[in-house]
Amino acid sequence: MSSEYGLKKHFTGETATILGDSIRTVMSGFETADYAAEVDRRIPDLELKDRVLVLCEGLRSRLPDEYPKALEVLRSTLVDELPEGQGMFTVSWFLMPVARYVEEYGLDHPEESLDFLEEVTRCHTGEYAIRPLITAHRETTMARIAQWALSPSHNVRRLASEGTRPRLPWSGKLPFFIEDPAPVLEILEPLRSDPSDYVRKSVANNLNDISKDHPGTALATARRWTAESPTPETRWIVKHALRTLVKKGDQEALALLGTTGGEHIRVHDLTVRPGAIGLGDTVTLRFSVENTDTRRHRVTVDYTVHHVRRNGRHIPKVFKLSDIELAPGEVRHLEKAHPVREVQTRKYYPGEHPVDIQVNGLTLATDRFELLR
16 A cells, blocks of 8 residues: 555545444444445545545544544554554554544644654554644644654654654645754754664655755765764665765765765666657666776666656656676676656656666766657
């Protein structure tokens, strides 16, 4: 259930039944069948977030009017804390309307909402619901988030990072953190060498968000973390946090990650075949890279596909290919299969699609393929 489409098809009357059956254990008068029927009646043609809102509104009309009492009832839907490696979208996805309940109705009760989200995030996530609370009650909420960053629970620590991301996908931006990321960096500080992979991914994504608006700040933070916390965990976070800057060819970011000597690399014999394809087909990139220097170099090799848009213009998208180490004078042959299939965030249009090979952010070769109608 990793995509929005994969998730949305699950939010039906069946989800209402799952929630309703749990609620009936503490609220015997809850009409599960009526709730499920209402959801099924309202969801056709709706996307994920709107389906979740329908489930949320159905809960609101059936739970106690007093928000704190409603939360007491909703606690019956929560399950055991998720262990490391167990995803919220595969195990406890049905709790999304419960977290949304806080997002929609909890702003007038910040303390109760924060208490409840700490429970919710242990078995699902509170990353979307926390953001209106940050906006409306920033001092109170950020103080609580700072405590969460020190929690023994990896799920709670992850919420501290994920909920404060300036540019969280599927959610509204936090413009005040885009303008000044300092409060976010304070939250990330104790998480810079976290033992949990789940937390580290979030920290890297958060610092990557910051790099899009404040590259100098992100680089300075990454450099300091690398010096002060020379652990494998911190190195992993820094590498993934700088990925946007690396794709842009930022030489300082590349140097920080140990890549050098891009000016000594040559790319030979690039081919993109077949030269003409239909949507759903795959093109294969083949080329060789040569180190012309007398020293060994570790380089980052990426490729860029310039996608045709509806108006005929091209929009570049950088894809990761490989990090390789080349001995003096070494020539390495590389190959990459690239499927041309529509995804949730990208639509293809017919026309010529240039493909570049980048080494340490420098474009060294170009070929192209034609996408037929």
